[in-house]
Structure formats: C-alpha cells, structure tokens
Amino acid sequence: xxxxxxxxxxxxxxxxxxxxxxxxxxxxxxxxxxxxxxxxxxxxxxxxxxxxxxxxxxxxxxxxxxxxxxxxxxxxxxxxxxxxxxxxxxxxxxxxxxxxxxxxxxxxxxxxxxxxxxxxxxxxxxxxxxxxxxxxxxxxxxxxxxxxxxxxxxxxxxxxxxxxxxxxxxxxxxxxxxxxxxxxxxxxxxxxxxxxxxxxxxxxxxxxxxxxxxxxxxxxxxxxxxxxxxxxxxxxxxxxxxxxxxxxxxxxxxxxxxxxxxxxxxxxxxxxxxxxxxxxxxxxxxxxxxxxxxxxxxxxxxxxxxxxxxxxxxxxxxxxxxxxxxxxxxxxxxxxxxxxxxxxxxxxxxxxxxxxxxxxxxxxxxxxxxxxxxxxxxxxxxxxxxxxxxxxxxxxxxxxxxxxxxxxxxxxxxxxxxxxxxxxxxxxxxxxxxxxxxxxxxxxxxxxxxxxxxxxxxxxxxxxxxxxxxxxxxxxxxxxxxxxxxxxxxxxxxxxxxxxxxxxxxxxxxxxxxxxxxxxxxxxxxxxxxxxxxxxxxxxxxxxxxxxxxxxxxxxxxxxxxxxxxxxxxxxxxxxxxxxxxxxxxxxxxxxxxxxxxxxxxxxxxxxxxxxxxxxxxxxxxxxxxxxxxxxxxxxxxxxxxxxxxxxxxxxxxxxxxxxxxxxxxxxxxxxxxxxxxxxxxxxxxxxxxxxxxxxxxxxxxxxxxxxxxxxxxxxxxxxxxxxxxxxxxxxxxxxxxxxxxxxxxxxxxxxxxxxxxxxxxxxxxxxxxxxxxxxxxxxxxxxxxxxxxxxxxxxxxxxxxxxxxxxxxxxxxxxxxxxxxxxxxxxxxxxxxxxxxx
Numbered sequence: 001x002x003x004x005x006x007x008x009x010x011x012x013x014x015x016x017x018x019x020x021x022x023x024x025x026x027x028x029x030x031x032x033x034x035x036x037x038x039x040x041x042x043x044x045x046x047x048x049x050x051x052x053x054x055x056x057x058x059x060x061x062x063x064x065x066x067x068x069x070x071x072x073x074x075x076x077x078x079x080x081x082x083x084x085x086x087x088x089x090x091x092x093x094x095x096x097x098x099x100x101x102x103x104x105x106x107x108x109x110x111x112x113x114x115x116x117x118x119x120x121x122x123x124x125x126x127x128x129x130x131x132x133x134x135x136x137x138x139x140x141x142x143x144x145x146x147x148x149x150x151x152x153x154x155x156x157x158x159x160x161x162x163x164x165x166x167x168x169x170x171x172x173x174x175x176x177x178x179x180x181x182x183x184x185x186x187x188x189x190x191x192x193x194x195x196x197x198x199x200x201x202x203x204x205x206x207x208x209x210x211x212x213x214x215x216x217x218x219x220x221x222x223x224x225x226x227x228x229x230x231x232x233x234x235x236x237x238x239x240x241x242x243x244x245x246x247x248x249x250x251x252x253x254x255x256x257x258x259x260x261x262x263x264x265x266x267x268x269x270x271x272x273x274x275x276x277x278x279x280x281x282x283x284x285x286x287x288x289x290x291x292x293x294x295x296x297x298x299x300x301x302x303x304x305x306x307x308x309x310x311x312x313x314x315x316x317x318x319x320x321x322x323x324x325x326x327x328x329x330x331x332x333x334x335x336x337x338x339x340x341x342x343x344x345x346x347x348x349x350x351x352x353x354x355x356x357x358x359x360x361x362x363x364x365x366x367x368x369x370x371x372x373x374x375x376x377x378x379x380x381x382x383x384x385x386x387x388x389x390x391x392x393x394x395x396x397x398x399x400x401x402x403x404x405x406x407x408x409x410x411x412x413x414x415x416x417x418x419x420x421x422x423x424x425x426x427x428x429x430x431x432x433x434x435x436x437x438x439x440x441x442x443x444x445x446x447x448x449x450x451x452x453x454x455x456x457x458x459x460x461x462x463x464x465x466x467x468x469x470x471x472x473x474x475x476x477x478x479x480x481x482x483x484x485x486x487x488x489x490x491x492x493x494x495x496x497x498x499x500x501x502x503x504x505x506x507x508x509x510x511x512x513x514x515x516x517x518x519x520x521x522x523x524x525x526x527x528x529x530x531x532x533x534x535x536x537x538x539x540x541x542x543x544x545x546x547x548x549x550x551x552x553x554x555x556x557x558x559x560x561x562x563x564x565x566x567x568x569x570x571x572x573x574x575x576x577x578x579x580x581x582x583x584x585x586x587x588x589x590x591x592x593x594x595x596x597x598x599x600x601x602x603x604x605x606x607x608x609x610x611x612x613x614x615x616x617x618x619x620x621x622x623x624x625x626x627x628x629x630x631x632x633x634x635x636x637x638x639x640x641x642x643x644x645x646x647x648x649x650x651x652x653x654x655x656x657x658x659x660x661x662x663x664x665x666x667x668x669x670x671x672x673x674x675x676x677x678x679x680x681x682x683x684x685x686x687x688x689x690x691x692x693x694x695x696x697x698x699x700x701x702x703x704x705x706x707x708x709x710x711x712x713x714x715x716x717x718x719x720x721x722x723x724x725x726x727x728x729x730x731x732x733x734x735x736x737x738x739x740x741x742x743x744x745x746x747x748x749x750x751x752x753x754x755x756x757x758x759x760x761x762x763x764x765x766x767x768x769x770x771x772x773x774x775x776x777x778x779x780x781x782x783x784x785x786x787x788x789x790x791x792x793x794x795x796x797x798x799x800x801x802x803x804x805x806x807x808x809x810x811x812x813x814x815x816x817x818x819x820x821x822x823x824x825x826x827x828x829x830x831x832x833x834x835x836x837x838x839x
Contacts, residue, residue: 025053029058030057030058031045032064037068038067038068055076061082065085068092068115071092076099078102079098084108084109086111086112088113094117094118094119095130096121096154099134101141101162102135103135103137104162106137107138116149120151120152121153127154128154129154131160134160136186139162141165145172150168157183158189159182160180163188167194168191168193169194170197173201175201176200178204178206179205181209182208182240183211188214189214191217194222196222200225207231208233209239212239215242218245218250220246222246224250229255230242230253230257233259233288234261236285237263238262239263242268246271247271249272250273256279256281258284263287264289267291269294271296272296274299274301276304279307280306282316283310284308284313286337288314288315289314291316293319294318295323296322297323299324301325302326304328307331309365310333310365312336318343322347323350326350326351328356331359342367344367344374345368345373346370349372356379358380358381358384360386360388360415362385366389368393371396372394372396374396375398376398378401380400382416383407383439385413393418399428408435412438414438416440416442419443421448424447426449426450426451427450430452433455433465434458434465439464440463446472449474451478452479456486457483457485459486464490465484466490467492470493470494478501479503484506484508484518485509485517485539486511487510489516490516495525497524499527500528502530509542509566510537510541511539512538518535518544520550523574525549526550533557535556537564539564540564543567544569544570545569551578554579554581558586560584560588561587566586572599578601585608585617586608588614602626603630605629605632608637609637609638612639616639617642618643622649628652635658636660649669652671655673656673663680663681665681666682671693677700685732686708686711690718694719694722695748697722699725702726705743707736708731709735711743712745714744716747718748723752724754727758729764731761739777741777743774747773751770753768764778764779788802788830793835794830794833802830
C-alpha cells in the first residue's frame with residue numbers, strides 16, 4: 001500500500017471541505033495533518049491564508065500544532081475536532097468569534113501557548129461569540145497554558161448546548177467579558193483556573209450554570225479578579241458549582257456574587273483559600289437554592305458590603321474548621337419567602353461583621369454557632385420583620401460590640417436566641433431588646449450565660465418578650481437598668497438552678513398598658529436584684545417564687561405608682577425572698593404579697609400601703625410561713641394596709657405598727673412589740689391571733705371580736721397589754737353564745753388601761769381583769785341542760801362536777817332535776833344531753 005503523503009491528504013481535504021464564509025469572506029479549512037505555520041497558504045483549502053473576513057476551520061480528528069509567526073486576524077475560528085495547539089510566541093491571533101467543539105459528536109481541544117488569542121467583535125451586529133461545546137453532543141476544550149493569554153471582549157460560552165471546558169493553568173491568563181458556563185438547558189460547562197500565576201480577570205458577568213450545568217474551580221494558587229457580577233446557578237433549571245481551594249488561591253470580586261440566582265448553586269472556599277467580595281447573595285430568587293461553604297484553619301472570606309443568606313430563596317452558609325469570615329452587613333433570611341441558614345462550627349471558627357448581623361429580615365433565618373465558634377457584630381437583630389433564630393451552643397460565643405441587640409424587632413416579627421451549654425456566651429455591650437415591637441424569646445440553658453448593660457423585655461405596645469434561664473450553671477447578668485414589660489407583655493423565668501443577676505433598677509410591668517411577670521422556680525433558682533425592684537411601676541407586674549427558688553433584692557416596691565398593681569407570691573418550704581433595705585407593698589399603687597406553704601420573706605423594714613392613695617395587703621399562710629423584718633413592720637403608713645395571718649403564718653419585727661385605716665387579722669402569730677392605731681381582728685371568722693411580745697392599742701385603735709358558741713375570737717399576748725380606743729364585739733349569726741358563757745378575748749402577762757368605747761350587743765358585758773379581758777354573755781341562748789360548767793358542751797368536765805356534788809346538795813347546778821339531791825336521775829339527764837350544747 002502506497003504511503004499517504006502530506007500533499008495527498010491536503011488535496012483530498014481541500015476538495016471535500018470548501019464552503020462559502022460568513023460576511024462575504026471564505027471558509028478556509030486546515031488540511032495539513034502534521035500541523036505547521038498558520039501563514040502557510042498550501043496548508044489551507046481553498047489555498048490561501050484565511051484573511052480578516054474569513055473563517056478558519058480546524059476539523060482534522062488528529063493531534064497537531066499550529067505556529068503563529070505574524071499577527072493574524074479572522075472573522076471566525078472553528079476548531080470542531082482534533083487536538084490542536086496554537087503556539088502564539090511570534091504572533092497574536094485576533095477573532096470576531098470562535099468555536100471549539102461545533103456539532104454533534106465533534107470533540108475538539110485547543111491549547112494556547114506563548115501568546116495572545118483575542119476575540120473581539122469586528123463586525124457588529126451580530127456578535128459571533130466564543131463557543132466551547134457549541135451544539136448538543138459536541139465536546140469542546142480550551143486550554144490557556146504556559147505563556148498564553150486569552151482576551152475575549154465578546155461573549156464566552158463554555159458549554160453552549162454541548163459540553164465545554166476551559167482550563168487556565170501553568171501560568172496562563174485570561175481577560176474576558178461575559179462568560180456563560182453551561183449556557184443552555186442540558187449543556188455542561190467547566191472552567192478550571194489552576195496553579196501559581198494562572199489568572200482570570202473578567203470585566204462582564206460570569207454565569208456558572210446559566211440554564212444548564214456549570215462548574216468553576218480555582219486551585220493551587222490560581223487568581224480570579226471579578227469586576228462584574230458572578231452568578232452560580234443562574235436560571236431556574238441551572239445547576240452551578242464553584243470551588244476556591246488551596247492556601248494561595250485567591251478570588252477578588254468587586255461586584256456581586258450570587259450563589260443560586262434562580263437555580264441551584266454552590267460555592268466552597270476551602271483549604272486556606274482567600275475570597276475578597278463586595279456583595280454576596282446566597283439563594284437569590286424564589287426558586288433558588290444556594291449553598292456556600294467556608295472551611296479550613298487559614299481560609300478567609302472578607303466581604304466589603306452585604307452578605308444575604310436566603311435573599312429570596314433558600315440559602316445556606318457553612319463556616320467550619322477554624323475558617324475566618326468577616327463582613328460589613330450580613331442578613332440571613334433577607335427577603336420575603338426566603339429561608340436562610342448559617343452554621344458556624346468549631347473552635348477558632350469566626351464570623352464577624354463591622355456593622356450588623358440580622359437574622360430573619362423579611363424571610364426566615366437561622367444562625368447556629370457551635371463547638372466553640374464565635375460571632376460578632378456591633379448590632380445584632382434576630383427577627384427583624386419575620387422569623388429569626390440565633391443558636392449559641394456548646395461553648396460558642398456571640399458579642400454585639402457597640403449597638404443594640406433586638407430580638408423580635410418590628411411588627412409581626414418573631415425572634416429567638418438560644419444560648420445553651422457550658423461556656424456558651426452571648427454578650428451585648430449596649431441595650432438588649434427581647435420583643436422590641438414584635439415577639440422575642442431568649443433562652444439561656446444548661447450552663448449558658450448572657451450579659452448586657454441594660455434590658456427591655458416587651459418594649460413597645462403589643463410586643464411580647466420572654467426570657468428563660470434554666471438549669472444548673474445558666475446565668476444572666478444585667479449591668480444597668482432592666483424593664484420587663486415596658487410597653488407590652490414581658491416574662492422572665494428563672495428555673496432549676498439557674499441565676500439571673502440584675503445590677504441596676506429593675507422594673508416589672510413598667511409603662512401603661514404593659515404587663516411584666518417573673519417566675520423563680522425550682523431548687524437553686526435565684527433572681528438577684530442589686531438595686532430597686534419595682535413590681536408594677538405604672539402598670540401590672542408580678543413575681544412568683546416557688547419550689548425552692550430564691551429572690552435577693554435591695555429594695556422592693558409592689559405597686560409603685562398610682563394605678564399600678566404589683567404582686568409577689570412566695571410558696572414552698574425552701575422558697576425565700578431576702579431584701580436588704582425596704583419592702584413596700586403598695587407604694588403609691590396596689591401591692592399584694594402572699595407567702596404560704598412554709599416559704600419565707602426576710603428584710604429590714606416592711607411597709608403595707610406606704611403613700612397616700614396606696615393599698616397594700618400581705619397574706620402569710622401556713623405553719624412555717626413567715627415575713628421577718630429586722631427593724632420595723634408597718635401596716636399602713638400614709639395609705640391603707642392589710643396584714644392577714646392564716647393557719648399559723650407569722651409576721652415579725654422588733655416594732656410592728658398598725659396605723660389608721662389599716663388592718664391586722666387572722667389566726668397566726670405576730671412576733672414583736674405591736675402597736676395598733678388601726679383595726680386588729682383576730683381570727684378569720686373565729687380564731688386566735690397570737691402576739692409574741694407586747695400589745696398597745698392607742699385611742700385610735702380598734703379591736704374587733706366575734707363570739708360564737710362554744711368559742712370566740714381571742715388575742716393572745718405573751719407580754720403586757722395596754723388598752724385604749726374601741727372594742728367591737730359581735731355575735732356570729734346562727735351560732736350565738738349561750739347565756740352564762742364567758743370568753744377571754746384578750747390575755748397577757750398584764751392588762752392595763754381600758755377601752756374608751758365598747759360596742760357590744762345587749763346582754764354582753766366586758767370586764768378588764770389583771771391578766772385578761774373577759775366577756776360574759778347574760779342574754780344569750782338558754783343554757784343547755786346538763787352544761788354544768790357553762791362552756792357550751794356537755795362533757796367530761798360536767799360529769800366530774802356532778803360526781804363531786806353527789807348526794808343531798810340543794811341548789812347545786814348539778815341538781816339537774818331540782819329534787820335537792822344529786823343522784824342517778826341527774827346522771828341520766830347528763831348522759832342524755834352529752835355533746836355540744838350550741839345551736
């Protein structure tokens with residue numbers, strides 16, 4: 001078989017492939033299988049070097065090289081098949097358009113070396129573009145390698161409708177306009193920028209996955225300079241993926257980066273790479289799904305404008321492995337219908353912003369810092385106009401450095417911050433708002449801690465704010481003033497071993513229309529207020545302590561201002577409230593203190609109804625329940641006070657005063673020197689009030705006594721009793737005493753003085769004896785038969801009296817039948833009437 005020479009092949013190809021060119025030029029096809037010099041006329045068919053208006057076609061399915069020795073320009077270059085290398089060391093190549101991999105089943109690879117290939121629209125319109133992998137089924141590859149430079153001022157399409165690849169490596173450079181990677185539906189495009197000195201600058205946009213599938217990788221020291229927007233996953237059918245990898249790989253973008261514009265996009269910055277951006281949107285439009293990952297101990301991302309995670313679609317950001325991300329403004333869940341998620345994980349991993357971090361702007365946003373990661377920004381907003389969640393977990397930290405923190409910022413918003421686990425901290429240098437205008441929640445749990453200088457929970461009208469501090473080691477520290485319910489409804493719960501410490505003035509239910517509540521519940525739960533605690537400042541406030549919780553305060557006012565209502569309830573045998581100065585129950589408003597179930601309140605001075613128009617009431621109920629004061633307990637100062645002791649409850653102070661218009665009542669114990677210019681009312685109905693000390697009733701004082709059968713109210717005083725003022729005696733309807741019954745209504749070590757006024761029903765007489773005040777009923781109900789001792793009950797005492805009088809004993813009370821003999825008939829009458837004699 002004869003050898004195939006170069007001239008034979010060139011002749012065959014020349015005859016088979018001649019076609020008219022575009023725009024009036026010719027199509028000239030390279031026919032030399034061994035390659036050669038572009039300017040060799042005989043290597044082309046038709047013979048002649050392609051000129052300015054010609055199309056140069058390379059469709060030999062062979063591997064060869066073309067050398068450019070002079071500057072060359074063509075209308076179009078079509079490298080449809082083969083593996084071709086352009087060596088541009090001695091000449092440049094300028095085109096109006098170019099194709100690498102043209103039609104179905106075409107596989108073309110073009111490598112540029114040692115010079116510049118320029119694609120610039122020479123004839124407008126139309127633009128011919130630079131297409132790599134033009135038609136469906138075509139495969140095209142462009143390699144810009146050692147010493148080569150690609151300059152494309154026209155549209156560069158990598159994967160037009162087929163499959164396209166652009167590799168910029170070994171120090172090659174590219175400067176481009178608009179670049180579409182994976183342009184049409186079903187297409188696939190890939191761009192790789194690899195190696196030290198390999199650079200790519202684009203002055204117009206880049207779409208990584210326009211409608212098809214696109215990838216872009218920068219690795220091993222490659223550098224990309226984006227002077228126009230980059231979209232990864234541009235249209236809704238697109239899938240785009242980009243990676244920036246390696247310690248010397250750098251991407252600098254002075255225009256916006258969109259990861260998932262309307263389609264699916266991902267961007268990974270890893271292994272020490274550096275990204276410098278000016279605007280990043282992750283998950284831009286409603287149909288978008290964008291994911292960005294920043295990972296590695298020396299990996300850095302710096303943004304100079306705004307980062308939106310979930311701009312209008314779904315966006316996810318992962319910062320891991322001790323990577324560092326810094327920006328100006330970051331928004332997670334930025335626009336309506338968006339869902340944004342950011343995870344910052346691992347020791348040394350950080351995300352900082354120089355102006356603001358907002359979670360849940362108009363969409364739904366979640367940020368989680370975990371395993372020792374850190375977040376920082378001058379201002380943080382969680383739930384601006386929508387739903388936002390910030391999680392600080394497992395030893396991570398977040399700090400707002402200069403500006404406010406708002407949780408539930410605007411109307412209809414819902415924001416939550418969760419600080420959980422030992423070493424997890426959230427710090428605000430300025431005021432913390434939990435429910436600014438919307439709904440806010442702060443959860444501090446299981447060893448987490450939060451500190452801030454000042455606080456507003458439920459700040460404005462209609463807002464709702466809730467703070468929960470729960471679990472051993474959980475703590476919340478406020479360095480200045482705090483308002484729980486400033487204009488809305490604010491709730492603080494301190495639970496099960498947690499501690500909340502407020503250094504400044506604390507208001508619970510601050511302004512008109514607000515409502516504030518504090519619950520301190522469970523063993524070890526502690527609420528410390530080191531300045532004034534105002535419960536119901538101008539509105540309604542309450543504090544509840546139960547199950548072993550403790551409150552420690554410096555000064556308390558329940559119902560501070562006119563029209564306010566302040567309530568404190570302490571219950572349970574180990575629940576305590578300790579105050580170091582004053583407890584005012586009703587300062588100018590209405591105050592209510594309730595202590596029961598063995599709980600205790602202790603302080604220096606206690607006042608019920610302090611200022612004019614105020615009303616203060618305290619109820620101490622149950623054995624072991626006590627309100628103890630080291631100096632003074634004042635029931636009614638300039639307002640009205642009521643102290644009620646129930647079932648053995650106790651109130652104590654060295655000096656106890658009941659002032660005009662005020663009441664002491666119940667069946668418990670008052671410990672201290674009691675002076676009354678108000679009303680003392682033993683019993684709740686019928687009962688015994690014990691005074692462990694002295695009792696002085698002034699001329700303005702009143703003692704109210706109810707009598708029934710068989711018993712009545714009693715004031716039992718361990719010390720001296722001094723009487724004046726008024727005694728009111730009343731009979732319980734339907735249970736009136738019997739004639740002849742006597743009651744010691746007041747007892748003491750001594751009784752002196754006398755009541756100035758006695759108000760009693762007819763048939764009731766009052767006598768003051770050395771150790772008692774005795775009331776005798778002379779016109780009550782008829783004495784019961786056999787009630788020999790007149791105590792309203794026929795019982796064992798009456799039986800003993802009858803036995804003692806047995807025998808002839810005319811006129812003795814035991815002679816029940818009047819026969820002048822105490823005997824068996826009288827005994828039978830006594831048995832017949834055994835039991836209570838009262839009606």
